[in-house]
Amino acid sequence: MTELPSRRLLLVHAHPDDESINNGATMARYAAEGAHVTLVTCTLGERGEVIPPGLRHLTGAALGAHRRGELAAAVSALGVTDARLLGGAGRYGDSGMMGLADNDDPGCFWRADVDEAAGRLAEVILEVRPQVLVTYDDDGGYGHPDHIQAHRVAMRAVDLAAERGHRIAKVYWNRVPRSVADAAFARLQDELSALPFDKGATVDDVPGVVADERITTTIDGTAYAAAKTAAMRAHATQIEVAEPYFALSNELAQPLFTTEYYELVRGPGQRGETDLFAGLDLGEAS
Numbered sequence: 604m605t606e607l608p609s610r611r612l613l614l615v616h617a618h619p620d621d622e623s624i625n626n627g628a629t630m631a632r633y634a635a636e637g638a639h640v641t642l643v644t645c646t647l648g649e650r651g652e653v654i655p656p657g658l659r660h661l662t663g664a665a666l667g668a669h670r671r672g673e674l675a676a677a678v679s680a681l682g683v684t685d686a687r688l689l690g691g692a693g694r695y696g697d698s699g700m701m702g703l704a705d706n707d708d709p710g711c712f713w714r715a716d717v718d719e720a721a722g723r724l725a726e727v728i729l730e731v732r733p734q735v736l737v738t739y740d741d742d743g744g745y746g747h748p749d750h751i752q753a754h755r756v757a758m759r760a761v762d763l764a765a766e767r768g769h770r771i772a773k774v775y776w777n778r779v780p781r782s783v784a785d786a787a788f789a790r791l792q793d794e795l796s797a798l799p800f801d802k803g804a805t806v807d808d809v810p811g812v813v814a815d816e817r818i819t820t821t822i823d824g825t826a827y828a829a830a831k832t833a834a835m836r837a838h839a840t841q842i843e844v845a846e847p848y849f850a851l852s853n854e855l856a857q858p859l860f861t862t863e864y865y866e867l868v869r870g871p872g873q874r875g876e877t878d879l880f881a882g883l884d885l886g887e888a889s
């Protein structure tokens with residue numbers, strides 16, 4: 604088996620597009636620095652809305668296949684070569700927004716057995732042996748069933764992998780510090796009239812906003828802004844970009860962050876980190 608780089612990062616996401624929105628600059632930076640970046644996406648997003656009128660004929664499996672192609676283009680823009688679908692393409696269906704009848708589809712990710720799905724993710728962990736894992740908080744950032752389930756499966760897989768021989772040293776949740784969000788939305792209100800979007804989102808619409816005190820790690824991805832923006836543009840059915848803002852199909856403008864923030868929830872570390880691998884002895888057998 605080919606020797607993997609000494610730094611190995613695993614990110615677990617719900618749908619194609621979440622990786623670029625939440626961690627595009629981080630992924631591009633670590634890939635450019637030679638770390639091994641593995642992305643696991645849990646569904647194909649086949650229940651998503653479609654922004655471009657010319658693509659609105661895409662629904663169900665056809666939309667899922669198209670978004671799989673968007674995901675491939677996005678990870679290529681980020682320089683990431685190891686992108687996987689949990690359990691293989693289509694194993695877990697898009698569950699739709701919380702409260703919809705879609706959530707009752709027996710084949711959707713929200714209805715998946717967490718231990719079974721986590722066992723599949725643990726196999727990836729035992730193969731790649733990452734030191735760091737990134738996922739959402741227990742609300743999935745904004746309460747979407749697939750995001751909540753991705754959190755649950757990821758956190759369970761960390762425990763299963765540890766039982767089976769690989770302990771992930773550091774686990775982070777995606778975050779945005781409130782002071783940064785407040786300042787960005789103040790600027791957005793000033794600039795909204797010049798944007799191609801009807802309205803602005805609010806801070807409450809942004810996943811993972813927490814008090815500044817909970818932020819442990821700041822990844823300055825300014826140098827990788829172009830890669831992140833290109834990756835977000837690749838998800839054309841879901842995202843419209845008007846730098847330094849973007850909107851989803853709800854047409855609510857929100858800031859496109861190229862500095863990305865994290866909360867360390869497991870493992871050694873301290874506030875003020877600027878590296879997800881901070882404090883790790885990467886020479887140790889792992």
Ligand SMILES: CC(=O)N[C@H]1[C@@H](O[C@@H]2[C@H](O)[C@H](O)[C@@H](O)[C@H](O)[C@H]2O)O[C@H](CO)[C@@H](O)[C@@H]1O
Pocket residue numbers: 618619620621648649650651652697698699700747841851852853854
């Ligand atoms: C960013 C994200 O998680 N997108 C999900 C989400 O999509 C939203 C949903 O369609 C909602 O109805 C829209 O108002 C919003 O603009 C969309 O971003 O949920 C989809 C269905 O589960 C999912 O496919 C998409 O990736």
Ligand SMILES: [Zn+2]
Pocket residue numbers: 617618621747750
């Ligand atoms: Zn999502």
